[in-house]
Amino acid sequence: MRIEIICTGDEVLSGATVNTNFSFISRRLFDAGLPVHAETTVGDDRDSLLEAFRVAGERADAVIVNGGLGPTVDDLSQEVAAQAGGVGLELNEAWLERMTNHFRLRSRAMPPNNRKQAVLPVGAEVLDNPVGTACGFALTIGRARFFFTPGVPREMRRMIDEQVIPRVLARSGQPGAVLLKRFHSFGLGESRVDALLAGVESLAPEGTVKLGFRAHYPQLETKLALRGPDRATLQARLAPVEAEVRRRLGNFILAEDEETLESILLEHLRAERHTLSIVENYTCGRIAARIAALEDSASVLRRSIVAPDEQGLRDALGLAASGPSNPDSLACNLAQAAARNAGTDLALIVLVEPDTGADRTDFGGQIAIAIATPAGVIERASRLVGGREWLRLGAAEMGLDCLRRHLLGLPVDERIDFEKLASVASP
Amino acid sequence: MRIEIICTGDEVLSGATVNTNFSFISRRLFDAGLPVHAETTVGDDRDSLLEAFRVAGERADAVIVNGGLGPTVDDLSQEVAAQAGGVGLELNEAWLERMTNHFRLRSRAMPPNNRKQAVLPVGAEVLDNPVGTACGFALTIGRARFFFTPGVPREMRRMIDEQVIPRVLARSGQPGAVLLKRFHSFGLGESRVDALLAGVESLAPEGTVKLGFRAHYPQLETKLALRGPDRATLQARLAPVEAEVRRRLGNFILAEDEETLESILLEHLRAERHTLSIVENYTCGRIAARIAALEDSASVLRRSIVAPDEQGLRDALGLAASGPSNPDSLACNLAQAAARNAGTDLALIVLVEPDTGADRTDFGGQIAIAIATPAGVIERASRLVGGREWLRLGAAEMGLDCLRRHLLGLPVDERIDFEKLASVASP
Numbered sequence: 001m002r003i004e005i006i007c008t009g010d011e012v013l014s015g016a017t018v019n020t021n022f023s024f025i026s027r028r029l030f031d032a033g034l035p036v037h038a039e040t041t042v043g044d045d046r047d048s049l050l051e052a053f054r055v056a057g058e059r060a061d062a063v064i065v066n067g068g069l070g071p072t073v074d075d076l077s078q079e080v081a082a083q084a085g086g087v088g089l090e091l092n093e094a095w096l097e098r099m100t101n102h103f104r105l106r107s108r109a110m111p112p113n114n115r116k117q118a119v120l121p122v123g124a125e126v127l128d129n130p131v132g133t134a135c136g137f138a139l140t141i142g143r144a145r146f147f148f149t150p151g152v153p154r155e156m157r158r159m160i161d162e163q164v165i166p167r168v169l170a171r172s173g174q175p176g177a178v179l180l181k182r183f184h185s186f187g188l189g190e191s192r193v194d195a196l197l198a199g200v201e202s203l204a205p206e207g208t209v210k211l212g213f214r215a216h217y218p219q220l221e222t223k224l225a226l227r228g229p230d231r232a233t234l235q236a237r238l239a240p241v242e243a244e245v246r247r248r249l250g251n252f253i254l255a256e257d258e259e260t261l262e263s264i265l266l267e268h269l270r271a272e273r274h275t276l277s278i279v280e281n282y283t284c285g286r287i288a289a290r291i292a293a294l295e296d297s298a299s300v301l302r303r304s305i306v307a308p309d310e311q312g313l314r315d316a317l318g319l320a321a322s323g324p325s326n327p328d329s330l331a332c333n334l335a336q337a338a339a340r341n342a343g344t345d346l347a348l349i350v351l352v353e354p355d356t357g358a359d360r361t362d363f364g365g366q367i368a369i370a371i372a373t374p375a376g377v378i379e380r381a382s383r384l385v386g387g388r389e390w391l392r393l394g395a396a397e398m399g400l401d402c403l404r405r406h407l408l409g410l411p412v413d414e415r416i417d418f419e420k421l422a423s424v425a426s427p
Numbered sequence: 428m429r430i431e432i433i434c435t436g437d438e439v440l441s442g443a444t445v446n447t448n449f450s451f452i453s454r455r456l457f458d459a460g461l462p463v464h465a466e467t468t469v470g471d472d473r474d475s476l477l478e479a480f481r482v483a484g485e486r487a488d489a490v491i492v493n494g495g496l497g498p499t500v501d502d503l504s505q506e507v508a509a510q511a512g513g514v515g516l517e518l519n520e521a522w523l524e525r526m527t528n529h530f531r532l533r534s535r536a537m538p539p540n541n542r543k544q545a546v547l548p549v550g551a552e553v554l555d556n557p558v559g560t561a562c563g564f565a566l567t568i569g570r571a572r573f574f575f576t577p578g579v580p581r582e583m584r585r586m587i588d589e590q591v592i593p594r595v596l597a598r599s600g601q602p603g604a605v606l607l608k609r610f611h612s613f614g615l616g617e618s619r620v621d622a623l624l625a626g627v628e629s630l631a632p633e634g635t636v637k638l639g640f641r642a643h644y645p646q647l648e649t650k651l652a653l654r655g656p657d658r659a660t661l662q663a664r665l666a667p668v669e670a671e672v673r674r675r676l677g678n679f680i681l682a683e684d685e686e687t688l689e690s691i692l693l694e695h696l697r698a699e700r701h702t703l704s705i706v707e708n709y710t711c712g713r714i715a716a717r718i719a720a721l722e723d724s725a726s727v728l729r730r731s732i733v734a735p736d737e738q739g740l741r742d743a744l745g746l747a748a749s750g751p752s753n754p755d756s757l758a759c760n761l762a763q764a765a766a767r768n769a770g771t772d773l774a775l776i777v778l779v780e781p782d783t784g785a786d787r788t789d790f791g792g793q794i795a796i797a798i799a800t801p802a803g804v805i806e807r808a809s810r811l812v813g814g815r816e817w818l819r820l821g822a823a824e825m826g827l828d829c830l831r832r833h834l835l836g837l838p839v840d841e842r843i844d845f846e847k848l849a850s851v852a853s854p
Binding site: 013014015016017018019020022023024025026027028030035036037038039040041042043048052055214284285286288289292293297298299301302303304305306307308309312315316342343392 | 442443450455457469720729731
């Protein structure tokens with residue numbers, strides 16, 4: 001089955017907007033076992049759209065079109081779809097009523113040009129949009145079935161998952177349900193995880209589980225995709241594979257599915273009624289920002305301090321300089337002071353001592369992590385390389401992961417793949 | 428002149444990588460007066476590439492191909508280009524030598540498969556890549572001139588600007604030089620700037636300056652694009668327009684061209700030997716992070732503190748609770764305490780009191796900004812709406828902009844377009 005995507009809109013074509021809609025649609029189709037064959041972007045002009053629809057209609061089986069369903073004059077998808085399909089346009093009374101109600105519920109009159117959104121090619125099948133006024137639709141053009149979706153990301157995402165993928169799956173002659181299980185890990189490279197999980201798919205009957213990865217440093221996403229007759233069957237098939245992946249990746253799994261490292265952390269911190277302060281230097285406050293940006297973090301994350309160097313850190317935490325010190329003992333002292341000063345039971349300190357000189361691929365830094373707890377200070381030393389930004393990303397992730405490991409009673413110093421041997425600090 | 432772009436690579440087609448290369452290329456061409464007509468993405472397979480090259484070769488005048496010039500087996504651009512162009516392949520000895528030297532300078536032996544990067548279609552014109560081993564090239568396929576560029580963003584960007592655009596301009600029969608002047612502003616909406624700048628292009632002879640905008644909240648980019656015989660002529664033509672834009676947008680211009688708000692701030696802070704501390708709540712440390720991430724900021728930004736609420740902020744700065752207070756006087760007191768505690772001559776405080784309830788488009792918040800200086804505290808109150816993230820972005824930008832305005836001796840309380848009337852705080 002040949003699947004194509006057509007993205008429309010001057011904003012996307014001119015490069016003003018980065019086309020994240022396309023990435024989403026392609027990823028979702030891929031995860032459902034429906035890889036995309038080609039993508040075309042054209043602007044909001046009649047000739048380009050018509051040509052793109054005709055070309056795709058001749059060579060593809062299914063085409064997903066994104067954009068051009070809005071109320072303004074440059075939204076041309078319905079009109080050009082009708083022309084390409086050789087049909088007329090007609091008002092869809094049901095959708096017009098939906099829109100009128102949508103505006104009434106918000107105590108607003110529907111602007112007259114919104115009416116255009118309910119005008120569809122004759123014979124089009126409506127694709128429901130429960131979160132907006134743009135009406136999706138399916139229509140046959142040439143030998144392909146076209147699925148027209150809105151450009152607003154929130155509306156597009158829901159329509160792809162709920163309306164488009166089931167229909168494309170059905171057309172591909174494949175069973176109607178898909179299931180995607182995702183594991184987020186930190187510390188294991190893609191090839192290592194691939195080796196660790198060798199043969200895991202065979203735990204499901206007849207190769208129904210497809211294993212895949214998506215690396216976005218510092219995290220790796222491991223995906224298990226299944227297709228089958230219905231969701232319950234798929235969950236039963238997935239269960240042994242899922243359990244085995246969890247067993248093999250073990251402590252390295254940070255979160256699953258829609259969870260994030262920081263959401264998991266906040267959940268545990270709240271459940272155990274912890275309060276936390278965070279101290280950083282080179283990571284610029286990014287560690288604290290990831291927790292602080294979550295709703296309801298205020299009662300947990302009580303204070304975050306950033307200072308650029310040892311003197312600045314000591315001053316900020318009221319620690320006198322105490323002769324020569326190494327980064328590990330500094331981190332330990334800062335952790336205790338941070339918890340004491342802020343009156344929190346936990347304090348996370350992540351100190352980076354970057355290499356000197358220009359940014360380069362082997363630019364790295366020593367990382368000293370300390371977590372102050374009522375039972376004492378937990379420490380972790382490491383070295384990461386890969387350039388300044390890589391170092392910042394890795395150090396922030398490692399700091400948060402150490403805290404997660406502490407909260408879950410896991411070893412905080414389990415060696416990770418990205419790690420270089422930490423140079424031994426002089427005593 | 429019809430210009431098309433072809434992006435290649437399974438990573439991009441599958442949605443694993445968001446296609447920012449395309450946005451860059453299209454924007455750059457657009458700014459040079461060379462709008463792109465269509466874009467196609469295909470994977471790393473011979474048939475798809477060949478089809479895409481042939482189709483574009485029949486209908487376009489210039490085609491920019493991105494990706495597929497690497498050393499691995501799935502990098503197919505040279506091979507398929509030769510096939511589509513009906514020519515053979517040959518080793519480019521000069522490029523092979525360049526590569527060998529490249530590796531020798533880094534004290535590494537060239538891996539054997541890199542040799543492939545010097546094998547080009549017969550008759551191809553080399554497009555120089557001064558920052559990598561992938562050799563760009565131009566070749567005629569069908570009726571179009573094709574320009575092959577590497578997928579590595581840093582290498583692609585330089586090749587587009589230095590090698591591709593001048594050649595496409597020459598083919599378009601237009602003069603050979605382009606000039607792009609950019610102004611970054613905060614506080615004026617696109618339509619307001621458009622109105623403010625009405626007629627400004629007429630200050631250059633014969634409509635040679637094209638005015639354009641790129642809105643990316645909270646900033647707006649105003650672009651002046653020129654084409655002409657050479658750079659010196661263009662700069663002379665631009666001068667009166669540039670001066671007039673600067674005059675009309677005045678205090679709202681944060682930065683120009685490659686500068687950023689934070690780089691301008693750091694430059695002024697360093698030049699005047701200031702030291703700074705920053706205190707935030709709702710913006711989660713993002714304000715400080717923008718300055719802290721710049722190299723050489725350590726001597727200026729001495730301390731950054733984030734706490735979620737009034738009590739947390741008072742505790743962190745050692746301020747006793749002092750009966751009922753309003754956010755403005757709290758900001759003022761915190762600013763003085765922050766400068767005193769950290770021993771800095773300046774302190775920037777940005778406090779946000781968000782609305783309650785769920786996130787929504789009319790979710791907003793009161794913003795209280797205070798800057799402690801040796802001469803006293805400068806204050807600014809505002810209200811922004813647009814949802815949680817909009818509020819965070821706007822408050823961070825406003826805080827940094829107030830500091831810029833203070834450093835440059837400009838009014839800090841000039842009303843901005845995004846601002847709602849701040850509710851009057853009770854005394």
